[in-house]
Amino acid sequence: MAASHQDVQKKNEDQDNSSTTDPDSLIRSNDPLHPANHISDLCRRFYTLGWVTGTGGGVSIRHGNHIFLAPSGVQKEMMQPTDMFVMDFLTKQYVRRPQALKPSACTPLFLAAYTHRNAGCCIHTHSQWAVLITLICEAGLQNSAERNVFAIKEIEQIKGISRGGSGSDEIAEGGRKVGNLGYYDTMKIPIIENEAHEEDLTGALEKAIEEWPEACAVLVRRHGVYVWGKDVAQAKTQAESLDYLFQLAVEMHKLGLKWI
Numbered sequence: 001m002a003a004s005h006q007d008v009q010k011k012n013e014d015q016d017n018s019s020t021t022d023p024d025s026l027i028r029s030n031d032p033l034h035p036a037n038h039i040s041d042l043c044r045r046f047y048t049l050g051w052v053t054g055t056g057g058g059v060s061i062r063h064g065n066h067i068f069l070a071p072s073g074v075q076k077e078m079m080q081p082t083d084m085f086v087m088d089f090l091t092k093q094y095v096r097r098p099q100a101l102k103p104s105a106c107t108p109l110f111l112a113a114y115t116h117r118n119a120g121c122c123i124h125t126h127s128q129w130a131v132l133i134t135l136i137c138e139a140g141l142q143n144s145a146e147r148n149v150f151a152i153k154e155i156e157q158i159k160g161i162s163r164g165g166s167g168s169d170e171i172a173e174g175g176r177k178v179g180n181l182g183y184y185d186t187m188k189i190p191i192i193e194n195e196a197h198e199e200d201l202t203g204a205l206e207k208a209i210e211e212w213p214e215a216c217a218v219l220v221r222r223h224g225v226y227v228w229g230k231d232v233a234q235a236k237t238q239a240e241s242l243d244y245l246f247q248l249a250v251e252m253h254k255l256g257l258k259w260i
């Protein structure tokens with residue numbers, strides 16, 4: 001027999017109440033794609049790419065009005081779902097806070113992507129390719145001599161990047177997703193200057209997000225990159241495409257080739 005409206009409402013209320021009384025219910029799930037499990041799994045994968053080594057970098061996921069965040073200063077590849085912080089996006093209060101741990105210093109930067117871009121996931125990497133490309137741009141070593149933006153065009157992988165984190169999963173001609181950049185578009189990623197403390201980057205990152213509505217990422221000079229997407233899949237594939245493009249440009253630079 002189908003569940004009545006009252007049954008469904010009661011079940012939802014019970015779930016809501018159990019979250020209120022038992023914060024651990026927010027991170028307990030057998031589903032590998034539950035944010036608490038997914039963040040731990042992604043960090044293990046990203047560690048092998050050199051994106052989150054030495055406690056640097058991280059991943060955050062928004063699930064409805066809950067923001068899932070890793071602890072600060074821990075080995076990101078060793079994290080367990082029970083280590084996760086959960087923040088209520090509307091009140092910005094923590095609804096789950098593991099004792100003896102601090103929330104990631106990247107939290108205000110992740111929140112900027114959720115607030116200003118309606119992102120569903122934000123990835124911060126300390127990839128050496130990201131760092132190197134900021135140094136090459138700083139030295140004015142590409143044709144455009146633009147210090148505060150990495151620009152590249154006419155490389156197939158650009159088609160893996162959405163315009164401003166929008167884009168749909170529909171595939172257009174040529175294997176490109178609708179809403180993504182095309183082969184002849186120029187992809188531009190702004191670069192902000194690093195600060196002594198991660199959270200002090202927030203103002204500059206918010207400004208860059210506002211000034212570059214088509215960008216799905218912000219590079220941080222001598223530090224790494226923040227990449228977001230409407231969901232985990234888009235944030236992850238964009239982080240992969242960007243890292244590919246950063247590495248390619250660094251290698252092209254070493255060969256004396258121009259990429260713009």
Ligand SMILES: CSCCC(=O)C(=O)COP(=O)(O)O
Nearest residue numbers: 055056057058072073104105
């Ligand atoms: C060597 S990591 C320095 C801090 C940092 O840049 C970072 O991305 C990690 O911050 P968290 O607070 O999440 O550990």
Ligand SMILES: [Zn+2]
Nearest residue numbers: 056057198224
């Ligand atoms: Zn960092």
